[in-house]
Amino acid sequence: MGPLSRFSDAGATAGNPASRHESFVGRDPAEILSAVFGYKAFRGDQAGIVAHVIGGGDALVLMPTGGGKSLCYQIPALARPGVTIVVSPLLSLMRNQVDELEAAGVRAGALNSQTDYAEASRITAAVRTGRIDLVYVAPERFEVESFQRLLGQAPIALFAIDEAHCVSQWGHDFRPSYLEVGRVCAKFPSVPRIALTGTADPVTERDMIERLNLSGVRVFRTSFDRPNIAYSVVEKTDLRRQLLGFLAPRRGQNGIVYCLSRSKVEKIAEFLRAQGYDAVPYHAGLDSQIRRENQDHFIRGDGVIAVATVAFGMGINKPDVRFVAHTDIPANLEAYYQETGRAGRDGLPAAAWMAYGSQDILERRRQIDESQADAAFKRIRHHRLQTMIGYAETAQCRRAVVLRFFGESHPGFCGQCDRCLHPAEKIDGTREAQMLLSASVRTCERYGGGHLIDVVMGERTKKILETRHTELPTFGVGADRPREFWQRALRQCIALGLLWSPPGSHGGLVVTTEGRRVLRGERKVELIKPSGVTRPAAVSKMADLAGDLPEGQKPLFEALRVLRAAIAREQSVPAYIIFPDRTLIDMVARMPRNLTEFGAVIGVGEAKRVRYGVRFLEVLNQHRVGEAPD
Numbered sequence: 001m002g003p004l005s006r007f008s009d010a011g012a013t014a015g016n017p018a019s020r021h022e023s024f025v026g027r028d029p030a031e032i033l034s035a036v037f038g039y040k041a042f043r044g045d046q047a048g049i050v051a052h053v054i055g056g057g058d059a060l061v062l063m064p065t066g067g068g069k070s071l072c073y074q075i076p077a078l079a080r081p082g083v084t085i086v087v088s089p090l091l092s093l094m095r096n097q098v099d100e101l102e103a104a105g106v107r108a109g110a111l112n113s114q115t116d117y118a119e120a121s122r123i124t125a126a127v128r129t130g131r132i133d134l135v136y137v138a139p140e141r142f143e144v145e146s147f148q149r150l151l152g153q154a155p156i157a158l159f160a161i162d163e164a165h166c167v168s169q170w171g172h173d174f175r176p177s178y179l180e181v182g183r184v185c186a187k188f189p190s191v192p193r194i195a196l197t198g199t200a201d202p203v204t205e206r207d208m209i210e211r212l213n214l215s216g217v218r219v220f221r222t223s224f225d226r227p228n229i230a231y232s233v234v235e236k237t238d239l240r241r242q243l244l245g246f247l248a249p250r251r252g253q254n255g256i257v258y259c260l261s262r263s264k265v266e267k268i269a270e271f272l273r274a275q276g277y278d279a280v281p282y283h284a285g286l287d288s289q290i291r292r293e294n295q296d297h298f299i300r301g302d303g304v305i306a307v308a309t310v311a312f313g314m315g316i317n318k319p320d321v322r323f324v325a326h327t328d329i330p331a332n333l334e335a336y337y338q339e340t341g342r343a344g345r346d347g348l349p350a351a352a353w354m355a356y357g358s359q360d361i362l363e364r365r366r367q368i369d370e371s372q373a374d375a376a377f378k379r380i381r382h383h384r385l386q387t388m389i390g391y392a393e394t395a396q397c398r399r400a401v402v403l404r405f406f407g408e409s410h411p412g413f414c415g416q417c418d419r420c421l422h423p424a425e426k427i428d429g430t431r432e433a434q435m436l437l438s439a440s441v442r443t444c445e446r447y448g449g450g451h452l453i454d455v456v457m458g459e460r461t462k463k464i465l466e467t468r469h470t471e472l473p474t475f476g477v478g479a480d481r482p483r484e485f486w487q488r489a490l491r492q493c494i495a496l497g498l499l500w501s502p503p504g505s506h507g508g509l510v511v512t513t514e515g516r517r518v519l520r521g522e523r524k525v526e527l528i529k530p531s532g533v534t535r536p537a538a539v540s541k542m543a544d545l546a547g548d549l550p551e552g553q554k555p556l557f558e559a560l561r562v563l564r565a566a567i568a569r570e571q572s573v574p575a576y577i578i579f580p581d582r583t584l585i586d587m588v589a590r591m592p593r594n595l596t597e598f599g600a601v602i603g604v605g606e607a608k609r610v611r612y613g614v615r616f617l618e619v620l621n622q623h624r625v626g627e628a629p630d
Contacts, residue, residue: 024078038605063222065198065341073160082157086136094136096317105607110136130155139177142184159185164195168207182212199338224406228344230538231398231417236357252303253322260328269307282308300574319346325353328360332384383501390494395528418538429527439474446508453486556623560584
């Protein structure tokens with residue numbers, strides 16, 4: 001699909017830009033935002049980031065999924081002379097981004113393994129002459145000598161490194177090829193670089209700066225809070241029954257169900273299909289053609305559930321995913337945040353639900369222990385898994401726990417997680433917490449949780465005997481409690497921020513400042529008591545904008561959706577690329593009567609106003625009551 005608007009000749013493609021392409025070089029970023037993308041104002045830090053990059057500064061952008069990261073490099077790409085090179089990890093992400101940009105009238109293309117020779121030749125020629133705005137490439141392309149030569153021949157406006165957390169060996173999506181990106185970009189010191197990610201803890205942040213050679217970079221940190229997502233966690237009792245209970249009120253919505261293994265993906269997908277859901281499996285073991293067809297069905301469809309391993313979803317820009325369900329505990333809290341963030345990218349209400357049990361915890365630990373990583377890396381992964389388990393078992397507001405992981409504070413009551421809506425029964429666990437904290441202090445804060453539990457329970461293991469920890473005052477003080485109790489108590493102490501394992505501690509648990517307050521008797525500790533009762537999933541307290549439409553306007557909203565679906569089928573693109581739900585809702589609210597008023601609708605840029613305005617106005621005018629159309 002080529003852009004059809006005043007920005008380029010009808011029928012032009014990314015690799016064959018038209019002579020009438022309108023240049024935005026040097027123009028006001030706010031004007032570009034409105035004319036091209038149809039938004040009337042920047043959100044949050046977007047304006048500052050855009051201005052900094054247009055001015056030639058390097059930036060590291062930490063912004064949650066759905067926060068508008070793409071605009072932070074797409075607008076500078078249009079405002080600066082030359083070609084912007086966008087590093088993207090997945091073919092699906094490239095395809096989605098190029099489709100959206102072309103629909104907005106922007107000259108864009110992708111160079112990857114799916115680009116045929118003729119198209120690659122056209123795009124390459126356009127890069128050399130600067131007659132294309134953005135080109136998406138995989139990080140592996142930076143290892144190719146011919147591509148490096150092309151960069152040296154082209155007028156480069158900007159390097160944008162998306163999903164930049166992939167450069168960190170501590171991250172959950174590590175891609176070694178990202179390391180070459182930083183080295184090659186450093187050969188162009190006058191070209192600004194912007195690295196972007198929707199998830200990064202402090203360790204990953206430092207890794208990104210070092211490995212992408214971003215010394216002196218300005219870091220923009222936006223809150224990681226996703227207020228439109230409601231969080232719920234349950235302990236497994238009957239997984240299939242629990243999953244159906246979660247899905248029942250969400251039938252007909254788009255969603256993702258994550259499973260730990262390929263075989264489980266197949267079984268859950270088959271089970272959901274038998275229950276009448278449009279569910280498709282996705283994992284690396286499927287035939288590549290089937291995998292691609294299933295992904296396309298999910299992206300383009302409505303009311304489709306993708307049942308997948310965690311390899312699915314990164315870079316898929318489907319804004320109307322209404323829920324993400326985990327049938328097993330994720331590897332770490334960073335991965336969990338990234339995966340749940342694939343829901344509600346449009347800002348409308350969404351849900352994140354997780355079921356966990358001892359077996360998937362053991363499987364996660366087995367995967368770590370049997371991996372080829374060195375001992376230090378395994379310790380880090382075990383600690384991160386422990387933090388994830390602590391989140392699952394916390395008695396606190398789940399949003400507060402997630403945000404604290406990313407270094408943010410939160411007042412502690414979000415009102416839309418299961419812990420806030422259905423508070424867990426708690427017990428006074430101050431004495432038990434003091435036992436664990438004391439065991440850490442008396443063993444010089446050098447040992448992990450398993451050893452501390454052995455000390456408290458009075459276990460005479462080989463390590464206990466070798467270290468003479470049988471002589472400690474805390475040895476055996478908790479022998480009256482089963483190991484499962486102490487494991488749960490330890491995880492909650494970690495989740496409460498009383499114990500943590502800092503980088504370089506080799507997995508040893510250190511007592512924090514708050515933990516020392518507990519030891520001194522200055523703070524009480526409440527531990528969650530397992531209830532075995534299944535609680536209803538949390539529901540976002542945010543208004544469902546479509547649901548809040550007056551009854552008389554809902555038929556118009558549905559009619560606009562039907563038209564959008566028809567246009568999407570004509571152009572072989574996902575419906576959201578024509579217009580997202582938020583734009584249709586604003587159309588209904590504004591009821592534009594002509595193309596000028598249509599251009600004021602949220603998400604309607606100049607290209608889409610010209611291309612789609614007449615057809616949508618026809619539907620709007622058919623539903624107009626008591627007025628004659630203009």
